[in-house]
Amino acid sequence: MIEKALKFAEKMGAEVEIFIERGKNLELSFSSGEGETLELSEFSGVAVRVLRNGFLGHSSDFSLRNLEKTVERAIKNARIPAKFEFPNEKPLKRVKGIFSEEVSSADSSVLKERMKELLEASSSVLSKPSYASISLGVSSRRIVNSNGCDLEELSTAVYGEVEVVSRDSGAVSSAFHSASSRDLSLSFEEIGRIAREKSERTLKSSGISSGDYPVVFHPDAFSQLIENTLLPALNGYSVLRGRSPLAGKLGEIVASEEISIYDSGILEGGVASSSFDDEGIPCGETPLIVRGVLKSFYHDLMTSSSLHDSPTGNGFRESADSPVRPSITNIIFRGRSEEPPERFLYVHDLIGAHTSNPVTGDFAVEGKNCILFESSSERAISSCMLSGNIYEILRDALMVGEMKQSHNFYMPDILIPSMRVIS
């Protein structure tokens, strides 16, 4: 069927790329006071892109059933100016640790066991899990194009999340924690315990006076902040379309020289790792910011060709129905880590990070599960807003403590020596 479609496209004078995704996800969710739900989702998608006379066209379907018609629709849609060609197959180093046979063959009894661990760890006299979900996924991607590329890769995904509510003498607090992995080494006990400890630690909270404070962000919080400000600005697509405040600043200092940030699609076992992107370009490691200096943007074929840069293997689709766009893989912070100061506000999570302004880098977000550390004492903070601009705070940012993982972010805590806190 694929051969026939390639020939059909050739006859129509078009280069073609066929992307086929298949997979299944088994999920067990628990809801306090309600029942539990065991769900099997099976999904599939076929995306076709064609290049004809310098224009790109896209179409999709949920199966290969009418592949020639999907190619025909893509040719009809070929109205997007494009300066690239589909790649021939490049030498590829397969990334390790992204597929687990154990996950692939696991059944619902595995989910039941892990859910028990998660729920037990998140429960105490003060705390109860209100909602929890764990899932095991397996998926395959295949990319075939008329220039000889034919790549396929299998991967697995393991995910867990829990929301915990704690109550004591009329005081209420809550905390959410989630984690992901490629295999069953993920500790569900740890997910439950971290959520419970975060919630209980901030149960008896009080206010904070407005003012400037040293603020330390947990990776769960800082990753949300940069996902909505800095990382969109490093996206080649934002640069190409004139929406990045970092456009034209390659080689300039944009952050503290203590900070280096890399995008790595080839991190062994990384939750966003893959050997090649959705266009068949080998994934690699891209230095984005090195010792505070802006080194490169992340690209797909469209943005790299238009900006006369090299593709970085970051061309991915949200789904077969979506266009390819540059997307981050694993974000890794590197550099020297320091000890935290004696007095600082620790911010574990954020509310409203998605309301940040990706064009200016401005944000005004609510801190969640915050603790004020002073000398040897600590005090939970009930409510506080953190306001500023990502490029201003990055200038003085420092890394503190040990490396942690927050899904596809691999980084230590981040200290901003002085930041506006409003209450």
Place this chain on the structure above:
Amino acid sequence: MNFDFHDFRILRAEVTEISVENGEITNLTGYSRISGIARVLAGNRWGVYSFEGELESEEAIRKACELISPFPRENSLRVSDEVTKLNIRVDAERDPRDVDVEEKLEVIMNSEELLRDERIKSTRIFYSDVSLDFHYENSFGSDSSYSLSKSGMSVSCVALENGEMEMGYRSHFSLGGFEVVEENYERMAEEARAVALELLRARRGPKGKIPVIMDQELAGVFIHEAVGHAVEADLVIEGNSKFEGMLGKQVASSLVTVVDDPTERAYGFYPVDDEGARARRRVLIENGILKSFLHSRETSAKLGGEPGNARAQWNSVPLVRMSNTFMLPGEMSRDELFEGFTGVYLLGSRGGQVSTADGIFQFSAERGYVVKNGEILHPIKNSSISGEIIELLRNVEALSDDLKLNSGRCGKKNQTVSVSDGAPHVRLREAVLG
């Protein structure tokens, strides 16, 4: 295996999506999507099978049964047995499937033209229409089908001056066909351009506890975040809502009446929900008193109340969700609301989020103005409001008579659904601004 309830839902959709950026087509796609889901309830355990493509209901239900059959039956969970049989077609004035792609592109390009200004350096128009055929059946005898279209467009632009960048954004999506876009594109483009240019001369706003007037869009997001999520009965049952145990109690200023109404012909419209329960208008807060939660079949059986607010993204498991949620207007004119007011006037929205258990929420305005003695002074930017739900609802001290709804997409447990929210202008005694 014996089961207590089963249902089956299948959706067939035709979708067009077009993006134009800086005058260039960057996405043009049309696709069909068929997806479905079967659920089986035995004891307190749901088995769910979701799939893409065509599948008979019996086969899907069998697969859902297989998932839970290895496990012993435990306890029992009740679900509302309301039966709805309905078959309707909601016609659009201009069915998007009958509109040629060239005509859609012409409107988009016209909109893009209206954004132009020497300071506007980047433009983006996103157009989409979805024509949906929905079918639902369950073991109580419900059997409903409907077809409808939802269409709309978002417009954004970036202005650059003296090295400063600012963004203007407008979107409007609604029940209906191509007429939704035709009737709104000029206004949206003009407003988005004006916002981006005005923000270039805006200063950072004041921070701290300040009296605030919110426009209809921002107040709509406030109602969505502060009231809508906390009255979702699944969160109440989970012990995850500030409103647990507060039915019949005063939770807001007596000026506040909030309803959720999926029968309103807006972006959150549906004739039956994704559990086949009839859509109905529901008063959530009346004169400040908490009157009702939003329910699915499961939560209505547990807490009492009527189902009708279970919604899902495509073939996902339905969750308790809002539809069109809005605060009813007051009697003051807008001018009367501003009379003698000193504080901040905030407009537009960049979204919000709530932590329902402890009632803390945050939402961001697109822009604002400093106001002194009723006079609107200089523009401000980057203002967000945060606070505790009930405290802020009690701080509502005046409402104008100009209710307006805005469309949006609401996220919960990794699913997004189409909603609208709205309010009149709302004056708050004070709010924490960041």
